[in-house]
Amino acid sequence: MSTPANSPADNSLSTIVILDFGSQYTQLIARRIREFNVFSVVLPCTTPLEKVLALNPKGIILSGGPSSVYDASAPKADAKVLETGLPLLGVCYGLQFMTHHLGGVVAPAAAREYGHAEVTVFEETALFHGLPSTLEVWMSHGDHAEKLPDGFHVVARTSNAVAAIADESRKMWAVQFHPEVAHTRQGMELLKNFVVNICGAKQDWTPAHFIETTVAHIKEQVGPTGHAICGLSGGVDSSVAAVLVAKAIGDRLTCIFVNNGVLRKDEFAKVQKTMREELHLNVVAADASERFLSKLAGVTDPEKKRKAIGNEFIAVFDDEAKKIFDANNSGGEEVAWLVQGTLYPDVIESASVHGPSHVIKSHHNVGGLPEDMKLKLIEPLRDLFKDEVRRIGRDLGMPEEILERQPFPGPGLAVRILGEVTPERVAILQEADAICVDEIKKAGLYRKVWQSFAVLLPVKSVGVMGDQRTYAYTCAIRAVESEDGMTADWAALPYEVLRTISSRIVSEVHGINRVVYDITSKPPGTIEWE
Known part of the structure; x- marks a missing residue:
């Protein structure tokens, strides 16, 4: 690699x-x-x-x-x-x-x-x-x-x-x-x-310096005629990475937003609109949901899920890069570079790179990448923590609406669906997660917590609704406070907010009849359940 x-x-x-x-x-x-x-x-x-x-x-x-x-x-x-x-x-x-x-x-x-x-x-x-x-x-x-x-x-x-x-x-x-x-x-x-x-170290590591040196390095790396594609998710990391690389090579960057079948509700349409209208990026949308869901069929092991998604992302990027080359290239260079919004915590958790540290989990954009991938990587944020990425984004003039988005895992809802990922279970979690985020925003808590989301458990329990017996899934709500994602404390959400989230999910989402709240910090837990 x-x-x-x-x-x-x-x-x-x-x-x-x-x-x-x-x-x-x-x-x-x-x-x-x-x-x-x-x-x-x-x-x-x-x-x-x-x-x-x-x-x-x-x-x-x-x-x-x-x-x-x-x-x-x-x-x-x-x-x-x-x-x-x-x-x-x-x-x-x-x-x-x-x-x-x-x-x-x-x-x-x-x-x-x-x-x-x-x-x-x-x-x-x-x-x-x-x-x-x-x-x-x-x-x-x-x-x-x-x-x-x-x-x-x-x-x-x-x-x-x-x-x-x-x-x-x-x-x-x-x-x-x-x-x-x-x-x-x-x-x-x-x-x-x-x-x-x-040590006499100069206090000269600022966002402005980072932007200047990174843009210059990318220009040199890609060359005057090279082309790159960016795996765009719509989150903070990939968006800042895309804007940085676009600043370096202009329209020779094409951003590819992939519908992997495990996005949040309505996200495929919303992200395209935001990236084109707010950031003025060249975005190609690829609906590969069926490809991903077929790869995930029958898979329950978290690491296998992440690696399956990582491998399929690269396969999709390779296919899209070839399409871009065939459609737009007239004797120029082949698309050779893949831009990703990899952060320092991703690297740390994905591999035992720090002496005796243990592998926590493979991130699809680090430990989940295939070793025989054709595209070469550009990861301009690889040495940064999340708050540092937001500082870079502000210096680039990016909208707060994008910079303040809560982190969303690269493998999407696949690592928030414990057990097998099926279209039915994805649809259930999309609805529950949308309610969770909506109520967190209504309560004015969205920017105060690091992450807040729903998790679909492979557990069914008996309930009663309308005087009738139900037997449906359990949904867990997870909200944490953190500075950089390396450690986190569970957020003490107001009881009224939890009550509303629970009531709405049970009432509005067919297939869930029980809601629980996760009060585990990191460590010993991780933020995501898988």
């Missing part, structure tokens, strides 16, 4: 590289740094050192992780990362990795620390500059640094363990706590001290 049009980092930027040892908080480090307008990129801890240095980083952060440095399965990184001369910050496991590989001793702590802790800072260092001498922090460790490597000294402690160490002559600092989480009150100031003051 081809490399996306934008590289992981723009070498003209001040970049901070984060080596991931499997912590659940690693992505928070990246987000916190980006809040300073400094670009950050997360790489697996196993990334070869030459690839890390090729990004020309201003500094490197070693993340936390769930292992002990002495575990047989402990995440491995090239210890030469400690010899680069670049400023280094170890966080939790990162402190232990430094200690262990530089000649110190890591051992099980007499008292493990999980949760809130109080840290006393008793030595002024660049990392703690301007911070109070007592800090409230978030700890999560079972091992601790028992003996420090030569050249290091203790900077801060809790009542139980070493909390921070430093060897400023070698530009190395490490903390046992997690500065990236909100529970560490001065965590942002500490990270800014490292990123801006110690």
Whole structure:
């Protein structure tokens, strides 16, 4: 599979590289740094050192992780990362990795620390500059640094363990706590001290810079006569990606909106209208609903659903690209590029790209793509979180109506229909989902929650309607609050809103007689049910 049009980092930027040892908080480090307008990129801890240095980083952060440095399965990184001369910050496991590989001793702590802790800072260092001498922090460790490597000294402690160490002559600092989480009150100031003051990173990663460099890169990648197609869904991600690429190559981009048979109610017509009239994009609509539903017939496994949809999307795009070439090409170049609105969370959840992290689910536009696909990928948003994409869209002048749309999964309602996807079940869920979204909007909550939708369960139960027995499906309502989709809390919707949604669905949707509300956060659950 081809490399996306934008590289992981723009070498003209001040970049901070984060080596991931499997912590659940690693992505928070990246987000916190980006809040300073400094670009950050997360790489697996196993990334070869030459690839890390090729990004020309201003500094490197070693993340936390769930292992002990002495575990047989402990995440491995090239210890030469400690010899680069670049400023280094170890966080939790990162402190232990430094200690262990530089000649110190890591051992099980007499008292493990999980949760809130109080840290006393008793030595002024660049990392703690301007911070109070007592800090409230978030700890999560079972091992601790028992003996420090030569050249290091203790900077801060809790009542139980070493909390921070430093060897400023070698530009190395490490903390046992997690500065990236909100529970560490001065965590942002500490990270800014490292990123801006110690590393000297310029705060130059802005939407305007991203747009300028991305458009220039796409122009170079596609060439002066190349053609591209964009898999358009009508959501924020694919819409922003399409506008970016259209800015780079103009009418040599054709957007293809595919009816995969599992869209929301009336969406096939609505999206076409919006994309043409609001964004002035060249849109070709392909009704391939029968193709997709035939591929999904009899499939109940979530991963198989996603991969079937991903494969069929590419087959449709290949067919449409050939039609465009045959109809419009007179000696020019073949359509060779496929634009997708892939985001960073999609990449993270789809593959174990960050050291020991686990695959959560395959996204149809990442883990669900066929390896023999003919089209090369352009994924201009691949390194961005959702809120960053919205900032880019606003700088591009896109309407708020599009930018504030809630996320919708690429596989559509197929991953909100548990069990087999059939035309009948799709129709049932379309009606229930339309009611859910309508009532959320009426209550003024649509922009306040991250996602709100209905899920059709493969469970039937007995009910009574009009004094008659019913035996029909159960529908679950899901609404969550989140910043970036990586973690989420269930939304405490007002009871009256839930009551209205339930009453309308049971009354208006033939085939559903019971409605339940999902109060599971992420983790342990995921936002989508499949």
